[in-house]
């Protein structure tokens with residue numbers, strides 16, 4: 504069984520630990536007969552590439568570690584310069600590749616050492632693997648498991664992209680993002696349906712979130728259309744061409760075509776929710792109060808506003824708490840009535 508490098512881009516946070524570990528292992532340190540020392544500058548046997556996706560305000564970064572010299576194509580091009588190995592690692596023999604600048608010129612991950620006149624690159628840390636290390640230094644340094652050195656048969660490589668002898672999982676595809684708003688009331692449109700179409704065929708569907716945002720991720724490059732619909736608004740089609748790059752479609756206004764009275768705004772809904780919460784709290788307080796006042800209480804109806812009021816006989820409260828009407832008389836009548844019983 505042979506092991507392979509597997510890099511999961513979704514897990515890579517761009518910490519560069521792998522790149523630094525590789526430098527630490529190989530700079531100014533010769534591991535003959537596998538590798539001569541890597542010069543302090545100019546060579547990156549492991550390199551973490553950074554790429555920006557999208558436009559402000561929706562921007563994403565992806566990081567892609569590259570072990571450039573792990574590529575069978577190098578072995579096919581210059582088999583006489585590579586060491587024979589059964590585990591599939593590509594190791595440029597420092598003795599045999601002397602003077603072969605053409606290899607460094609042809610392959611991105613192979614570097615020319617001017618001083619030693621040899622080409623160099625990632626050896627898969629063969630010097631460690633042959634000395635019972637389970638994994639190379641860069642893999643050992645990766646704390647997110649983004650970089651692995653595993654048996655090929657033991658890993659699910661569905662959808663993986665092979666570059667050289669390295670498998671990449673979750674290679675970023677395209678995304679389309681945007682925002683919908685109602686220009687008349689200057690508010691975002693929440694819960695609008697956005698359908699992603701390509702050549703008249705529906706590809707995906709989503710709804711705008713509480714901020715009016717929508718997003719389609721990991722889609723193939725293409726000239727898409729977005730069909731946008733929301734209750735009360737005119738349906739609209741927006742062009743979204745992500746053939747060349749990820750795109751932020753922008754803040755898109757939707758035309759309101761219905762009667763506003765039936766569509767409370769987000770601010771109205773928030774106000775209503777707050778008012779309902781206050782009423783609920785007041786009712787709760789009143790219930791508690793009524794329980795506490797069970798003793799020595801009696802009820803009267805306000806002669807002015809008609810509200811039913813609980814009155815504590817010795818509380819000295821003689822005014823209606825709602826309309827402030829004087830209750831002295833009705834309380835006196837009620838008290839007399841109770842006393843007569």
Ligand code: SF4
Nearest residue numbers: 525549625628639641
């Ligand atoms: S396997 Fe070794 S030589 Fe290759 S990139 Fe990783 S640390 Fe560097």
Ligand code: SF4
Nearest residue numbers: 515516518519521645
């Ligand atoms: S160490 Fe792991 S997480 Fe950090 S940059 Fe390298 S692959 Fe990515």
